[in-house]
Amino acid sequence: MQGNLLSKVVRHTIIWLIWIGTTQGVFYYMTREIDILSTLTNYTSSISWFYFCHFALFNGIFSNKEIRIKRFVLLVLCFPFFHFCRVIPVVIVSNYELTVEQFTYRSDISFSLSFFMQYAIFAIGYSYFVYSLERQKRIQELELNNRQLEIQQLHTEYNFLKAQVNPHFLYNTLNTLFSHAQYYSEELADNILKLSEIMRYSIEGLDKDNGMVNLKQEVHHLQNLVDIHQLRFSNELQIDFAVTGPVGDFTIPPLVFITFVENALKYGELKNSSHPLVIRLDAYQDRIRFYCRNKKKKKVFEKSSGIGIQNVLKRLDVSYKGKYEVTTNNEDEFYTLELTLYV
Secondary structure (H helix, E strand, C coil): CHHHHHHHHHHHHHHHHHHHHHHHHHHHHHHCCCCHHHHHHHHHHHHHHHHHHHHHHCCCCCCCHHHHHHHHHHHHHCHHHHHHHHHHHHHHHCCCCCCHHHHCCHHHHHHHHHHHHHHHHHHHHHHHHHHHHHHHHHHHHHHHHHHHHHHHHHHHHHHHHHHHHHHHHHHHHHHHHHHHHCCCCHHHHHHHHHHHHHHHHHHHCCECCCCEEEHHHHHHHHHHHHHHHHHHCCCCCCEEEEEECCHHHCEECCCHHHHHHHHHHHHECCCCCCCCEEEEEEECCCEEEEEEEEEECCCCCCCCCCHHHHHHHHHHHHHCCCCEEEEEEECCCEEEEEEEEEC
């Protein structure tokens, strides 16, 4: 940052030295004389005026139409101050008597006006040049971001298509297994059907118009998930699952609560009757509250990547930007997650 500022100061200094040297060289060639005091006074006040215009008067006028007229009115009102700043050093150094007449000579006013207008025009040209460069840079950054988003979207679509293959295959296979399992075990067939419903929900349950599903569907398949795990562990899992409120009145992104519960089922110690897996889903008029608390396994052979939960949070950012809260408490023995969606 400091290096860029120093480089800019050096460039501006060189340009001003070239400009002053050129104009004074032409003036000396024509008159064969140079007034050092007049030169310092004119260029000091004019260059200061240039930077005041650039950084203050012309800042933002190209992107904001409302302030243009106000700034140009202010520009005109600044002339008396500029004229005073240009003349006062000459009056003081030359030991002239400080009178009103010293500031009202027509020739001095005309001279001040020429410098005033000239450097104001320089400033507006330079300001527009800087604005154009910044705008072009923003356009390039926007195009780059759009390109990156397009590439990311292509990867997402590609990964989604790849993910579709196995679920569809598994869904069809489960239907076949269900038809055969009915002859051997109603409980087994019922759970295969529940698993098949979850697979169908994950593939086809999405409302394509707004990317949401009815909360009642999520609750139904959440119960299916719990039932399937109970079958796996011979109904030994201690799960306290309760739902309250008009869940059918709300829509949510699919698989949100299912992802959190899957995480608890995978990494929780669920056979302790003193510390069951607690799942609460409460639907209120203006919000949905989800609560999940589980005792943690002492030994976990497979560490969580956190990808599933990260994906859920990204989807919540899209659907509930600034309108949801997630609170987690990762204690030594217990893990608690609370999610509130404001609807």
